[in-house]
Amino acid sequence: MPRGILLTSNLPQLQNLIKRDPVGYQEEFLQQWNHYNSIRQIFQTSPDEQAKHFRELISFIAQVAPCYPKETADFPSHLSSLLLDSHAILSPDLRKNLVQNLVMLRNKNVITSIELLRTLFPLLPRTTSSTLRASIRNTILSDIRNANTPSKNHKLNRAVQAMLFGMVEKGMEAEVVGDKGKAKAVKPSSDGLGNNGDEAMWAVVLTTELWKKGIWNDSNCVSIIALGCFHPVVKVQSASIHFFLGSEDELYEDEDEDAIPDPKSLQHRREINKKTRSGEKKLRKTLKQIKKKKHHKAAENKTNFPALQVLNDPQTFAEKLHDSLARHDKRFSLPHKILIMQLLSRVMGAHKLCVLSFYTYIVKYLTHHQLQITAILVALAQSVHDLTPPDCLTPVVRKLAQEFVHPGVGSEVIAAGLNSIREVCRRQPWAMEEDLLGDLVEYRKSRDKGVIAAARGLLQLYREVNPGMLKRRERGKEGSKAIGSGAQPLPYGHSSKPAEDIEDLVLLEDHLRALRREEGVESGDEGEEVDEDDWKGWDVEEDSSEDSSDGEGWIDVDSDGDENIEVSDSEDEQEKKAAKEDAKPSQGDAPTPAPEAGPSRVSSLATTKILTPADFALLNDLRRQAAASAVESGSGGKAAKRKLAALEKTKSTAAQTGNLDSTAFISELDIIGPRKKSKADYAERIASIEKGREGREKYGSLKGKRKKEVGSSSTNREKARNKPIMMILGSGKVRGKKKASLREKQQKLRKHIDKGKKAYH
Incomplete structure (x- = not known):
């Protein structure tokens, strides 16, 4: 007991001794444990009393908890309850201390990742300290990343995704307030938190981070953010929509902790500073680390598909988006409605969906004086695909022509209207009417560069897809040949030809064959290793449930009757076999000609x-x-x-x-088109004048003063040389030259020649 009393005031020394001999100092630990329990009960009634000593006891028990697992079994739950139940009355230092000790217990494997995350997730919307919030966020991300580093931890991922899904789903039943006008007062919930979407917002932010870092790349991750697109709080909707649109405009976005320095700036700094061997060695080491970090970051950022492609039931998702847009049209502001339009159009274009009521809704915004009209036109064009019914698009094209393409608007408006019509008709050519097309292509005779380019683009499009809708003189050479040969455009819903091969796959086959020849690869095993390297970072999540038995593997198949079947996993073996067959003489003693590489060649690489x-x-x-x-x-x-x-x-x-197949997406520059330089306004002209006056005296010319030692202006003879011809046509000297006789001209020429000879000598 005297030893225990002596160590009571020196917890670090007792901690060191316990780690060396846990059994020998068990009584001293139990004394401190009882002391901790008594102070914890006092703390619940008066939090300010003995707060510093309470923090020291918590840190001490957290350090030695692995030595006494039975005695400290309830210690992690004590810390969690203090953080969650008494969060409002805790001091900032105590909150930070509790979080750090919980993380320490996780690092010492006293608690699992799920137990830690169940405490940290509710803390994010509650804490008001930006430092503590950033620490909690980094802890969550690093813990999930470390758990999935060697292989996917499906059990942890499913548990965390269920927690995040619950955080988003918690406030889904609330009333949609919208972001137009003043927001209504938010009623507090049963747990004391307001239904302002903070929990859902943090769930969306964390899920987005895990997706971008390549830790999660499955459909469950996308489903969490897809649910956030229908959250009643607008900021949660906006963050979720920005995730699908690939935008970086997100709340709570901090600087990347793994920021990579610029190698060029490091080398430039090395050239300026004093050159030493140690500095050169540090530079080489830093460049090597940068290269390694870039390689790991590129591997993390690789995903199998874009988020839009992993959506579960995209048709229902698109219909719900349109229903939300139409129902809350008066509550949402215009920028937020445009965000929803852009997401809806991308989903429709990527999955070739038909939400026909969307075109009825968007028609009312198709006016040239509408704010952010270019973004609306982009959303309209992206929603169209080859399976969109032309009957729904014909009124839209007609409205675009009536509102944008007429002499009563500016040339920029006409160019934007023609470009929008061209992008719509590029995806669905049957949406155009023949009479309207004839009127639109006449704008290629305009004087404005943007209008000419837009009209020519529309004309070129129909020369390729349907020249029969154009007049004879507008069809062009290729279009006239196509009509002369009897070629007809494909009707709506028909494809050009059945899928026989991937386009230009022959290029990849020849490239891989050339690489194998350079490397001298002859066996199929090395080719398999190359394939495994290609799949790194692109792997799809596999089901590794414990219920699968070891016996469910390869199935033995009876080979009776299948003696003629040959199986080969190597492409090179097939090439060698084909070469041997080509080398054998046929019955007519003539070699079999090899297939020629041409446009009709079909690659066997995909098979x-x-x-x-x-x-x-x-x-x-x-x-x-x-x-x-x-x-x-x-x-x-x-x-x-x-x-x-x-x-x-x-x-x-x-x-x-970040999309692997982004042919369906366009930008606002495609709608605006090429534009000539606009005329400078008054402010720009004044700025140009002020810039020209720099370095000279006020209202004074420096022409003669710069070139001469003594400042003076130019002579009258020099001024006469630089005068415009129209100013001196009426002078006596010029009129005298016109009236001079031939003799006078000869004398003047002789005088000029003699004067030149004297000056030369």
Whole structure:
């Protein structure tokens, strides 16, 4: 007991001794444990009394808790109840201390990740300290990332996703307030929190972070944010919609903790500073770390599909979006309604859905004086696809022509209207009427550059898809040939031809074959290793439930009667076998000709190899290279130039949206089109004048003063040389030249020659 009394005031020393000999100092620990329980009961009645000593006891017990698991079994629940039940009366230091000790218990495997996260999730909307909130957020993200680092922890992921789903679903039954006008007062809930959507907001933010970091990439993650798109609080809706649109405009967005420094700035700093061996060594080490970090970050950011493609039941999702948009039209502000329109249009375009009432709704916004009309026109064009009924789009196209394309509006409005009509008709050509098309293409004779480009784009589109709707003189060479050959445009709902092969897959097959020849790969095993490398970062979540038995594996199949079947996993083996067969002489003693590589060649790569997302990314690069080489050689003509432009546009759009297949998405620049430089206004002209006056005296010319030692102006003879001809036509000197005789001209020329000779000598 004297030893215990001596160590009571020195908890760090007792902590050190307990870790060395837990059994020998068990009595001293029990004494401190009883002391902790008594102070905890006192703390519930008077929180300010002995607060510092209470924090020290909590830290001490958290440190030695693994040494006495039975005695401290209830200690984590004590900390959780203090944080959740008495959060309002706790001091900031005590809150931080409790959170740190809970994280320490998780690091020492005293509690599980689920127990820790069940305490941390409710704290995010309750705490008012930005520092503590950022610490909790980073702890949650790092704990889930570490749990999924070696392999997917499906049990933890399902539990956390259920908690996040519950946080979003908690306030779904509330009334939609909207963001137009003043917000109504929020009634507090039973737990003392307001129904202002803070819990749902944090659930959306955390889910978004986990998706972006590549920790979660399944449909359950997307379903949480899809539910947030229908939350009654507008800020939760906005954050959820921005996730699907790929926007970075989110609340509570902090700086990335894994920010990567710029290698060029480091090298530049190295050149300026004093050059030492240690500095060179540090620079090489830093560059190596940057390269490694970029590699890991790129692997994390790879996902199988964009979020829109992983939606569960996209048709119902789109119909609910339109229902929310139409029902709360007067409560939502215009920017928020445009956000919903953009998401709805992207879902319709990506999944080829038909929400026909959307076109009836959007018609009322199709006026040239509407605010943010270009964003609305983008949403309209993105919602159209080849399966959209033309009967629903014909009134929309007619309304666009009536509101935007007429002499009573500016040239920018006409260009925007023509570009919008072109984008709609590019996806559904049958939405255009023949008489209206004839009127619209006449605008190619306009004087404005943007209008000319828009009208020519519409004309070129129908020369390709349906030249029969154009007049004879407007069809062009290719369109006239197509009509002369009897080619007819495909009716609505018909495809050009059955899918026989992936477009340009021959390029990928030849590229892989060339790589194998360079590396000298002959066996099929090494090819399998390459495929496994391609699938890294692209793996789909697999079901690893414990109910699956070890016996459910390969099934033995009886091979009777299947003696002629040959199975080969290697493409190279098939190529060698085909080469041997080609080398054998046929019955007529003539070699069998190899198939020629041409436009009719069908690649067998899709039937012999599982194509990974990395293969499709490589195929897109090969398409661009092939189109660029065709443009340089001039063999493809204008069609090759248009194809290259389309591929480059697809690449830039995919880089912005993070979408692997972004051909259905357009930007506002596609609607506005090319525009000439607008005339400078008064402020711009004044700014240009002030810039020109810099460095000179007020209202004074420095022409003569800069070139001469003694400042003076130019002579009258110099001024006469620089005068415009119209100013001196009436002078006597010029009139005298006109009236001079031939003799006078000869004398003047001789005088000029003699004067030049004297000056030369």
